[in-house]
Amino acid sequence: MDLLVDPFLQNDFMLRALAAGTLVSISAAVVGTFIVLRGMAFIGDALAHGVLPGIAVAILLHLPGILGAAVGALVMIGGIGLVTQKSRLSSDTAIGLLFVGMLALGVVIVSRSNSFSGDLVRVLFGEVLGISPSAIIIQVFVTAAVVIAAVICNRPFLLLCFNPEQAQVSGFSVRLYHGIMLAMIAITVIVSFQTVGTLLVFGMLLAPAGAGALVASRITSMMILAAMFGAISVYAGLLASYHFNTAAGSTIVLAATTLFFAVLLVQTVRLGHLAQRSWTH
Amino acid sequence: MIYSYQDKTLSPGSVESAQIHLRASHLAVGYDNIPIVQGITLQLDRGQSLALVGMNGSGKSTFLKTIVGLLPPLQGELELLGARNSSAARRVAYLGQFQSSGFVLPLRTIDVVRMGRFAAHGLLGRLKAADHELIADSMRRMDVHHLAHAPVRSLSGGQRQRVYLAQVLARRANLLVLDEPTASLDAAGRAIFARVIEEEVTRGASVVIATHDIREAGRCDHVMLLAQRVVGLGSPKDVLTPQALLETFGVMLATQD
Numbered sequence: 001m002d003l004l005v006d007p008f009l010q011n012d013f014m015l016r017a018l019a020a021g022t023l024v025s026i027s028a029a030v031v032g033t034f035i036v037l038r039g040m041a042f043i044g045d046a047l048a049h050g051v052l053p054g055i056a057v058a059i060l061l062h063l064p065g066i067l068g069a070a071v072g073a074l075v076m077i078g079g080i081g082l083v084t085q086k087s088r089l090s091s092d093t094a095i096g097l098l099f100v101g102m103l104a105l106g107v108v109i110v111s112r113s114n115s116f117s118g119d120l121v122r123v124l125f126g127e128v129l130g131i132s133p134s135a136i137i138i139q140v141f142v143t144a145a146v147v148i149a150a151v152i153c154n155r156p157f158l159l160l161c162f163n164p165e166q167a168q169v170s171g172f173s174v175r176l177y178h179g180i181m182l183a184m185i186a187i188t189v190i191v192s193f194q195t196v197g198t199l200l201v202f203g204m205l206l207a208p209a210g211a212g213a214l215v216a217s218r219i220t221s222m223m224i225l226a227a228m229f230g231a232i233s234v235y236a237g238l239l240a241s242y243h244f245n246t247a248a249g250s251t252i253v254l255a256a257t258t259l260f261f262a263v264l265l266v267q268t269v270r271l272g273h274l275a276q277r278s279w280t281h
Numbered sequence: 282m283i284y285s286y287q288d289k290t291l292s293p294g295s296v297e298s299a300q301i302h303l304r305a306s307h308l309a310v311g312y313d314n315i316p317i318v319q320g321i322t323l324q325l326d327r328g329q330s331l332a333l334v335g336m337n338g339s340g341k342s343t344f345l346k347t348i349v350g351l352l353p354p355l356q357g358e359l360e361l362l363g364a365r366n367s368s369a370a371r372r373v374a375y376l377g378q379f380q381s382s383g384f385v386l387p388l389r390t391i392d393v394v395r396m397g398r399f400a401a402h403g404l405l406g407r408l409k410a411a412d413h414e415l416i417a418d419s420m421r422r423m424d425v426h427h428l429a430h431a432p433v434r435s436l437s438g439g440q441r442q443r444v445y446l447a448q449v450l451a452r453r454a455n456l457l458v459l460d461e462p463t464a465s466l467d468a469a470g471r472a473i474f475a476r477v478i479e480e481e482v483t484r485g486a487s488v489v490i491a492t493h494d495i496r497e498a499g500r501c502d503h504v505m506l507l508a509q510r511v512v513g514l515g516s517p518k519d520v521l522t523p524q525a526l527l528e529t530f531g532v533m534l535a536t537q538d
Contacts, residue, residue, distance in 0.1 A: 038388055154400045161386055162396060169349050169375040170400035216387045217432040 006036040007242040016136060016141050017128045017238055020195045021252060023139040024204060025230025027146040027188045032209030033223045034181055041206060042092055043080070043182070048202040049078035052106030055123050055193070060113065065123065066138075067176035069193055073186040076102060116190035126197030126249035128238070135194055142191045146184050150223075153180060158219065196249040204230060211263040229259055300327050302362055302456050302487040303348065309356035310347040310452065317343050317356050317509055324502070327455075330478065330488040332498035332517075335507035335529055336534065342378065342490035344458050344507070348489065349375040349458050360526060362455055369398045374454035376445055378461055385434035392443050393433055394420055397451030419450035422477050438465045443473070450477065457481060457488045463497060 009013045035044045054072025055065045076098055083094035110120045150157065156177040159167035164174045185205075192201040207220070208229035216222035236259075237252030244251075301326040311317040315464040319342035325331050333341040337531045346352045347359065349368055362369040374397075397419065398412045420426040423443040433441060449457060457478075463471050475497070478488055490501065498504050506512035506529045513520040513529075 152404065155396075155404060158392075159396060159399060162388070162393070163377070163379070165346075165351055165375070165377050166396070168351060169370065169373065170396075171371045171403065172399075213387060217389060218387055218392065222387050 003243070004239065007239060010138065012158045013129050013131075014238060014242065016131045016133065017195075017248065018234060020131045020136050020139055021234030021238065022231045022268075023136070023143045024188075024192045024195050025208065025234055026227045028192065028201070028204040029208055029212070029223050029226035029230050030146050030150045031181075031185045031188045032205040033212065033219065033226055034157060034161065035185065035205055036209045036213050037219070037222075038181075040185070043095050044185055044189075044205050045202050046080070046095045046102075047073055047076055047182075047186055048193075048198050048205070050099055050102035050171060051189060051193065052123065052198055053102055053109055055198070056106050056109040056120075060109065065194070066190060069190040069198075070186075072102065073190055077182055081156070113117075122197075123193065124197050124199040125247060126193065126195050126200060128195050128248045128252070131195060139191055139195075142187055146188060149180065149184055153177060157181065196252060200249050200253040203256055204233075207253070207256035208233065211260040214263050229267045230256065230264075233259055246253050301360070302327055302329070303331075303489065304360040305357065306359075307357035308347070308359055310343045310352065311355050312343065312352065314355060317344070318511065319356070321357070321505075321511060323503075323505065323514060325487050325489065327487060328485050330482055330483050330490070330501040331503045331505060332501040333489065333491040333494070333505050333507055334495065334498045334521075335407050335491075335512075336531075338509070339507040339529070340509055341507055345375070345378075345458050345460050346355075347520065348456075351364065351375075370456075372455040373458060374449045374452035374456070375458045376449050376460060376462055378427060378464070379442075379445065385441075388433050389430050390433060390447075391416065391429040392423055394425075394447045394451050397448040410467055412469055415453060416451050419447040419468055420444075422450055422453060422473075422480070423447040425471055439467055439470050443470055444464055446474065446477070450481070455486055458490070459488055459490045461491055462492060462494065463492065468533065471497075495526070 008018055029053050032044075035041055045067055051069040051072035054068035054070070056068070058065050058068025058071075060068060079098045080091060080094045083089065084091045086276070087094070123161075156172035159170055159172060160174065160177055160181070167177065168174050188205070189198070192204065195201075196204055207225040210227035211229045212222040212224075216225050233256035234252050237255035238248060240246065240255065241251040243247040301324060303323070305323050308321040308489055309316040309319040310321070318396050321344065323331070327519060333344060335341050343352065347354055348361070350373075350395065362372055380460045395520055396410070396415050398416065402408060402412070417426065417429075422427055423446050425440065425443050425447055428436065428440065428444070433444060436444065442462070446459075446462060471494075478490075478500075481488060488501075490497070492498055499517045499521060501517065503515065505514045506516045506520060507527045513522075513525045
């Protein structure tokens with residue numbers, strides 16, 4: 001029992017990591033649900049990685065990384081819109097181009113600096129064990145904002161998932177609400193990179209929501225399940241990283257993806273069992 | 282004999298605007314400024330139905346999308362429910378052709394039908410008892426009320442289409458615009474659909490349907506034959522002639538009832 005609880009009770013940094021990780025799980029569950037239901041995984045991925053040059057420049061200029069991440073996300077979203085509009089290429093081509101370009105720019109900036117490799121690892125994989133109380137407070141506000149926005153925009157978001165045309169003909173601007181949704185994804189990515197890092201925030205967006213989609217029969221229950229799966233992953237990942245001395249952020253995401261495949265396995269066995277029963281009757 | 286609605290019913294200024302549910306005048310529709318059909322001139326009054334008949338790519342869906350405001354008109358004028366701007370949009374219901382994607386949202390039947398009330402109440406307006414009654418009634422009319430709490434992903438293609446049609450009914454719209462609504466329905470489903478459309482028309486709604494089903498078109502007040510141009514427009518009796526259908530489809534079709 002002590003092995004399961006003591007690491008958190010005896011170490012403030014573990015408790016802070018648990019709090020920050022759980023908060024990330026909640027906002028990632030909300031926006032991750034929309035990403036999974038609307039097939040926006042690629043743009044989520046691009047946002048998660050495209051913020052890298054922004055963060056790199058911010059660190060070079062001794063500015064807060066979160067500010068750079070915000071600028072990076074804005075450039076990314078604006079760029080995708082511009083390329084899609086001007087080139088008439090499909091948006092996944094635009095997303096891919098911006099994504100790889102921004103990532104390359106980030107690495108180029110980082111490679112110019114000698115003392116930067118430690119920072120790079122920190123940005124990519126997060127420093128969940130070094131979270132400051134002020135970062136947790138920011139996290140609280142962002143999580144609350146994401147949840148409130150999802151509640152207020154519940155109807156247009158539901159219609160967007162169902163069919164964007166139906167949203168438009170019901171009087172909800174697809175442009176506006178798609179934009180709000182993108183902003184929610186961006187803000188979740190931006191504040192989460194300190195916890196699990198830009199490389200792994202994507203895992204927290206997809207894995208718990210994906211697992212939720214496998215079992216939920218309603219969108220609200222999918223979000224709640226995703227938040228629970230996320231929180232369990234954070235707890236299990238932190239505990240494992242404490243006992244086995246592994247990288248905390250990566251262990252959390254590994255726990256989340258493992259949980260996804262476990263749910264998939266249980267579902268497959270259960271559905272297979274049901275199908276077999278209906279055949280034999 | 283092909284006639285224009287305008288000759289028959291429209292004398293400018295004499296008809297009350299609310300009586301005219303849809304009016305197009307020299308309308309051109311298409312994508313990206315490339316017109317697919319030009320010179321559409323027609324009028325649909327309260328309680329009337331119009332069938333658009335034509336092959337794939339003939340411009341049916343493009344015209345429907347233009348009516349509901351998903352595409353801008355390229356030329357000419359379009360009036361909905363007496364308004365030239367989009368203020369009438371919330372009183373128009375639309376059902377497009379659904380792509381049968383492998384993944385179906387985690388929603389129950391009642392959740393889908395309930396979405397039909399969102400247009401009337403906007404972002405935060407509360408659904409009232411009358412709305413819930415309308416939702417239940419729409420499910421009953423499409424015979425999916427016993428599936429109200431079933432996950433949509435557990436339904437067959439035809440059942441899903443009936444759920445989507447129940448959503449359209451729940452809109453309680455003045456103008457219903459339906460793109461091949463019966464394509465995935467079986468005989469029983471088509472019979473339910475025919476009855477429901479009859480009821481909608483009787484309560485004063487007007488209906489525009491794109492269809493490949495000549496019999497379905499024959500039940501409407503007006504038929505428009507499309508083949509990237511208006512081949513014919515008028516009553517089914519006048520328009521659904523072997524010659525006009527040959528022009529529309531390029532093959533001979535039987536036309537008796």
